[in-house]
Amino acid sequence: MHELAITVIGPDRTGIVADVAEALAAVGANLTDSTMTRLRGHFAMTLICTGPTAAQAEQALEPITAAGLIATVRKVEPEADDRPTGEPYLVSVHGADRLGIVAAVTRVVAGAGGNITDLTTRLTGPLYVMVAEVDLPAGAADELAEHLAVAAAELGVDVTVRRAESEIL
Amino acid sequence: MSDPELEWAGPEGRVLPVVTAPASVLGAVGEEVDPTDPEVVRLAADLVSTMRVSPGCVGLAAPQVGVGAQVFCVDVTGHPKAATTHGTFVLCNPKIIEASRWRPGREGCMSVPDLTGDVKRAGRIVVEAVLPGTGEPVTVATDAFEARALQHEIDHCAGKLFLDRVAGAHAIYQRKVYL
Ligand SMILES: [Zn+2]
Numbered sequence: 001m002h003e004l005a006i007t008v009i010g011p012d013r014t015g016i017v018a019d020v021a022e023a024l025a026a027v028g029a030n031l032t033d034s035t036m037t038r039l040r041g042h043f044a045m046t047l048i049c050t051g052p053t054a055a056q057a058e059q060a061l062e063p064i065t066a067a068g069l070i071a072t073v074r075k076v077e078p079e080a081d082d083r084p085t086g087e088p089y090l091v092s093v094h095g096a097d098r099l100g101i102v103a104a105v106t107r108v109v110a111g112a113g114g115n116i117t118d119l120t121t122r123l124t125g126p127l128y129v130m131v132a133e134v135d136l137p138a139g140a141a142d143e144l145a146e147h148l149a150v151a152a153a154e155l156g157v158d159v160t161v162r163r164a165e166s167e168i169l
Numbered sequence: 170m171s172d173p174e175l176e177w178a179g180p181e182g183r184v185l186p187v188v189t190a191p192a193s194v195l196g197a198v199g200e201e202v203d204p205t206d207p208e209v210v211r212l213a214a215d216l217v218s219t220m221r222v223s224p225g226c227v228g229l230a231a232p233q234v235g236v237g238a239q240v241f242c243v244d245v246t247g248h249p250k251a252a253t254t255h256g257t258f259v260l261c262n263p264k265i266i267e268a269s270r271w272r273p274g275r276e277g278c279m280s281v282p283d284l285t286g287d288v289k290r291a292g293r294i295v296v297e298a299v300l301p302g303t304g305e306p307v308t309v310a311t312d313a314f315e316a317r318a319l320q321h322e323i324d325h326c327a328g329k330l331f332l333d334r335v336a337g338a339h340a341i342y343q344r345k346v347y348l
Contacts, residue, residue, distance in 0.1 A: 094332045096191040118338035124283035127190045131338045158196040160333035165289070 004029070004049050004057055005076045010069030012043040020045065020071075023060040027052040043069070048076070086115065086135035088164035091148065095157025097128040105130065105159070108151050112144040113137045128157075133164060175300070175307060177242065177257045182214030184222050185234040187279045190330060194232045195280055199239040199326040204261040204304040209240060213259040213301035216242040226279055228318045230325030233280050239263065240301065241322035245315045250274075252313035260298035260309070263323050267295035267310075274317060276331050277344060285342045286335035290317045 008020055017036060024031065034047035052060070054073045061071040093105055102121060109116060109132065118133040136144060145161040152159035188194060202209045212231060220229040220242050227248060230241035244257040268291035277285040294316045296309045311319065321331060335341050 090335075090337065092333045092335060094190060094330065095196075120338040120341060122284065122341060122343070124343070125189075127281070127283070129284065129332055129341060131332075131335055131341060133338045157191075158328075158330075158333070160329070162334075164337065 002050060002053055003076050003078045004052070004054055005074045006045075006047050006049060006057060006061075007072045008043070008045045008061070008064065008069055010043055012038055012041055016043050016064075016069065017045065019064055019067075020061070023064060024049060024052070024057065027056045027060045029057060029060075086113075086137050087141065088117075088166065089114070089134045089136050089141055089144075090160075090162050090164045091130075091132045091134055092160045092162075093128075093130040093132075093152070093157050095128060095152075095155065096126055097123055098155065101128055101155055101157060102130060104151050104155055105148065106132070108147050109134055109144065112140050112147065114140065114144060174305075175255050175258045175309065177213070177217055177259050179210060179214050179217070179259070179302060182211065182216070182218035185215050185219050187219065187223070187229070187233050188235045189280050189282060190332075192235070192280075194235055194237050195325070195330060196328050197232070197237050198328045199230075199232055199237050201262045202238050202240055204299045204301050209238070209261065210301050212236060212238065212240055213242065213261075216240065217244075217257060217259060220244065223279060227314075228322045229279070230322045232325050232328070239326040241326060243315065243318045243322060245318050248314050250314035250317075252315070253311045254315055255309065255311065258309075259301050260296070260307070261301055263296050263298040263319075263326060265291075265294055265320070265323060266297050266308075267293070268320075269293050270312075273336060275342075276317065276321060278321070278331055280325075281330060281332065283344050284332070285344055286331050287337075287340040288331050288334045289336060290320045292316055294319060296323070 028051040029049040036045040057073045114134040114136045121130045148159045227245045228243040231238040242259045245251040270292035272292045293312045
């Protein structure tokens with residue numbers, strides 16, 4: 001089974017998701033995991049699909065790239081279903097925008113063995129906000145919080161580390 | 170329903186400019202205050218006056234007007250999500266002593282004007298604090314939206330914003346409509 005990683009980025013307008021999904025469905029692509037958002041007004045979609053070859057998918061997406069969007073298609077090896085095994089934490093960072101906030105904070109997280117599973121950053125006016133979902137090895141949270149406090153003081157930003165809750169209903 | 174002992178009946182205050190993030194005062198733990206200090210009463214009055222002229226504002230804490238102190242005002246009267254309401258009141262040195270019935274909800278902040286976020290807050294709380302002016306200790310038990318507003322303002326007094334409590338990486342939103 002071909003597994004493809006596809007990205008579509010470009011100026012947002014109504015109907016892009018429908019166009020992409022239709023084009024891929026037409027070559028028998030089954031969308032498995034996908035995510036789409038708007039980043040400073042740009043349409044941004046990333047997805048994994050199975051079915052067509054990379055060449056078939058590229059051809060199917062041609063009308064979309066012709067319309068001004070950037071699409072990339074890459075064949076990827078199927079991943080083992082490696083569900084996070086650590087403890088889920090949330091890291092919030094906010095402060096004055098400056099170079100290197102994400103780099104510095106995520107390096108500290110990586111140093112603690114934390115795996116970032118989801119990340120959003122927003123710049124609104126002078127305020128930079130980052131929220132990361134992190135899987136941490138058991139017992140690593142306190143030390144991570146200490147190291148992040150040091151990094152935050154150097155960056156002049158506020159950092160909060162807290163356990164992510166999930167109730168199963 | 171207003172509690173006559175809790176309800177703010179102080180002097181008219183000044184309307185102060187509201188400080189927005191990333192101002193450092195918003196991230197600093199506020200100082201405990203002497204509630205009988207005339208400066209604190211004046212601050213309380215300023216908070217109420219500033220809240221009243223700000224459309225959609227249901228609460229304001231001292232750090233939001235640039236003062237690192239544990240003082241805030243709240244008024245959720247008439248809000249559709251409110252159940253118990255105590256009118257306009259100002260509390261100093263607040264402490265949450267009971268919190269239960271945690272529920273998610275979307276909230277914004279005058280100090281973070283462009284974003285909102287999903288934050289889990291207790292739907293029932295009991296807060297101990299002192300009143301500005303008399304310094305009288307009070308215990309406020311409330312629920313629903315007033316409880317959320319109190320927790321948001323008490324966070325401000327501790328140097329925390331809703332951004333420090335959002336429920337996940339996809340739980341912050343660009344504000345589309347200014348309330
Ligand atoms: Zn606020």
